[in-house]
Amino acid sequence: MSVAATRGAPYHRKPWLKRMADSSEPYLYSAPALILIVVVMLVPLVLGISYAFRDIQLLNPFSGGYIGLEHFRALGQDDAFYRALKNTLWWTGASVLLQFVFGLILALLLDRPFWGRGVVQALVFLPWAVPSFLAGLNWAWLFNPVIGPLPHWFFALGLMDEPGNLLSDPRYAMWGPIIANVWWGIPFFAITLLAALQAIPRDLYEAASIDGANWFQRFSSITLPFLAPTIAITVLLRTVWISNFADLIVVMTGGGPADRTQIVASYIFTQAFKRLDFGYASAIALVLLGLLMIYSMLIILLRQSLINKD
Amino acid sequence: MASIDIKNLKKAYGTFSVLHGIDLLIKDGEFIVLVGPSGCGKSTLLRMIAGLEDVSEGEIQIDGLRVNERHPKDRDIAMVFQSYALYPHMTVAENMSYSLRLRRAAKETTARAVSAASQKLGLDPFLERRPKALSGGQRQRVAMGRAIVRQPKAFLFDEPLSNLDARLREQMRAEIKKMHADLKATSIYVTHDQIEAMTLADRIVAMHGGVVQQVGSPLELYDRPANLFVAGFIGSPGMNFLEGRAEDGGLRLRDGSLVVLGALSKDLKGQEVTVGVRPEHVVLHHEGEGMSARVDLIEPTGFGIIVHLQLNGLPIKVFTLDRSALSCGPNIGVTLPAEHLHLFDAQGIRQGA
Ligand SMILES: Nc1ncnc2c1ncn2[C@@H]1O[C@H](COP(=O)(O)OP(=O)(O)OP(=O)(O)O)[C@@H](O)[C@H]1O
């Protein structure tokens, strides 16, 4: 063996310990980061997932046993869950769409020079800095006819029969958190889209207007293609984020009236911290995780196929 | 095809005045080249004609119609940008056909126009590519193609060749010249490049500080520059200038020495003047003949030789094709032939013929 080794690499023979140290070097360097990731991310994730298969109720000292798919079976028959799922679609779709549309309009307005643009830009981005719980409280008060002006304005405009609280009307209650969410989330789209807009070379617009394009044609043949990647990624991110985002709902309506504003995320919150059934809450969370992962996969596939077409 | 009439055109950004009243009549089919130092307002003038900048004062007429208030898209003018400004999300063919598609031209007309242009510019192999996948020269051609497919009333070029290397620039220059001979389209062309200006222009417009200094054919500007600015700006290497007082027999320099010149015009005698002479017109002799000058530096360019001299302490450049200049001694004789002298008064205005 030593003969073979000598013949194979006569000048590079190293002791085996050294060779081993050499080959494990990259792993050793990355080990701290890997261990940290495993401890910080994977362990809690696995623990959380394991709750979904156990009976964990804070008020029941005898709970904690493994019950297999029992939670999921219960979930399959839980009407409140299906309603929450439907509400989640509605909540996420309306919020993302409105945030995007208004964010884009705002970005387009802020993209052209006008006097005092710097100040306006700073002001516009303010809602983003407001903590979500504060935003929720603020809007809850605005919708409250006793202290807030909004119901009286709606009444004056003829939108309401009497200045009542939008949040307690089962038909329209969902609009309350959606409006608050749109107000709160517009800056995110405005900031990212404005950054993308400002990266578009101005001379393209000049060339297009000399070529005979009006505003809409310039928008559709220059602005949109340039914004498309940013739009795709921000909409994807915000969709996942907002469907998980229960702060405003918990603060403003707590899921009521009559579960009309209960989304899956707030349902998880209710199950975990009101009913104190952590096992069931984890099972719902796992389903939500699965759905969001499927959604992300679909988007990534879509993106891939779009890129390949280019 | 159209004539463009610019009347007392002024442009100011806030209180900062860029153009101070430009008057220019461009005839139908003419090739006009705008030259001038950086920042003199060439691009501003071009962009005002295109409608990309508002007019502060004055009037622009295309074919006798005032277009000041018209949007660029309604002026029927094509522009080639220095940066090319190709639409990155469109293929070469789509880039070229964009203006026609906006006009809802018939599909066959569009296809024919694009294929004619791409053939003329040698773009056929690239029609389905994105601009990203083209070289600088090819992009430049696409920008040209985009301008010519729609047969506009006029072409505007803002330093279209300045991003190309010297060889490619030479080639594109010739192609632009051919194209103009072909299409006979009214063109306004901005450049820094002397040779582009001299070779392409029907008339050159020399600008300085937002004011037109001289308008004329290339040779007119070269042979009879109207003022010191044009004299110094046109030509490379630049004209030599000697400042002093006109006297019998020559020019009395500031340091009191006399430069022997042919007869200066009588009515200038005693006045402060500037005498200009182009480097290729200075005649070199063996030492002892003419005025004596010290040789500072010799630059062979391959084509000719540039000799830097000191004549009574003044720097003089000489351009000669005679290679024996390469081996001249530390001193040399020069004469400044009277028939090639340009005379400017104290205000820098050309005097005499
Ligand atoms: N938007 C603007 N605001 C203020 N000043 C401007 C603006 N655009 C141009 N200028 C000024 O106008 C003057 C002329 O600019 P212009 O671009 O026409 O010069 P140019 O002759 O094309 O120069 P170059 O050869 O370097 O391209 C410059 O002094 C420039 O600083």
Ligand SMILES: [Mg+2]
């Ligand atoms: Mg310029």
